[in-house]
Amino acid sequence: MVSYVIRRLLQSALILLGVSLVTFILLYLIPADPARQIAGRSATAQTVENIREQLGLNLPFYEQYVRYLLNLLQGDLGRSYLQKTEVSELIAARLPATLLLMAGAIFCELLIGLTMGLVAALKRNTPTDTTLMVLSFTGVSSPQFVIGILLLYVFAVQLGWFPIGGYGTFMHLVLPSLTLGLLGAGWYARMMRSAMLDVLRQDFIRTARAKGLKRVQVLFGHAVPNALLPIIAMIGIDIGLFMSGIVVVESVFGWPGIGQLAWQAIQRVDIPIIMGVTLVSACAIVLGNFLADMVAPLIDPRIKLR
Incomplete structure (x- = not known):
């Protein structure tokens, strides 16, 4: 029983890792720009670029994903771009x-x-x-x-x-x-x-x-x-x-x-x-x-x- 539970936990961890990777890739490839969404239509290009830099959206894909995983291991699901609230708090509510x-x-x-x-x-x-x-x-x-x-x-x-x-x-x-x-x-x-x-x-x-x-x-x-x-x-x-x-x-x-x-x-x-x-x-x-x-x-x- 113990070995079965340990094996299932390891399998579950790999599944969740795969889900996070696939989802992250799909969101990375979408044509919409989150920085533009946050800044608004009337924002200047420099403002949009500053927001992109603050959020780390200007980093290469692998750096963004590794950063997300490191935060996830600490129980941090990130902060909502628009609501300015921790995602864990929004989900918990x-x-x-x-x-x-x-x-x-x-x-x-x-x-x-x-x-x-x-x-x-x-x-x-x-x-x-x-x-x-x-x-x-x-x-x-x-x-x-x-x-x-x-x-x-x-x-x-x-x-x-x-x-x-x-x-x-x-x-x-x-x-x-x-x-x-x-x-x-x-x-x-x-x-x-x-x-x-x-x-x-x-x-x-x-x-x-x-x-x-x-x-x-x-x-x-x-x-x-x-x-x-x-x-x-x-x-x-x-x-x-x-x-x-x-x-x-x-x-x-x-x-x-x-x-x-x-x-x-x-x-x-x-x-x-x-x-x-x-x-x-x-x-x-x-x-x-x-x-x-x-x-x-x-x-x-x-x-x-x-």
Whole structure:
């Protein structure tokens, strides 16, 4: 176990290093000039050059990257070009809102998706199965902003059950979580159905039935735990995706998360914030996958960590 954890930590460090390098290269190659963005359109060429020198943007690429890595090793994500605030402080201020929305979205998509997938597997090749799979495909294919606006119009504007937007209470959380949950539930429903059908054909399921176990015991004691293994891996990936990929939902509902922070930074070419959010999201994906690998043996003892 210890050797496995050490190996995974080393792998994670290399992955994060690769993410930082690729992101830094892409930001270095973009045609936009951060110094010009900061100085404004009316600034003189000398002013722009002075700002570029102060920020170190006139240095060669490798010097800029090495400087960034050295600061990163000290826990310094840099300072926002435009907001004049430490990136770590900006992310820390937005992180609780994103984590709350992420937890709500994962809960919704698991509750809806796993239920749909389980029912579809048990009702295989029936109208119920077909209807659920069509709904799951529709959910996966629907744009985020369409689902969000429809939910807002029906449940906030017409029925008045929930606030139109904002952040701070449980009622503010429901609609954005449901929006993300409906989109993710389709993937979980399809995967759960496929995994359940595969498990139900296994010999140990037939043995459990032959021993006279009740159907509920067979399903939830043997079939469902084995079908959940690929689901756990998907949850690990979702953690990272929700950390940075919910910009549209955050914008529709006025949710102050780091996705919205990243979008604002991209519009303004605020490189330190873009790098900071990217690395935090990458850390979330790595951590999510690591936790998924650690939980898998608890569900299926046949899995060994090596």
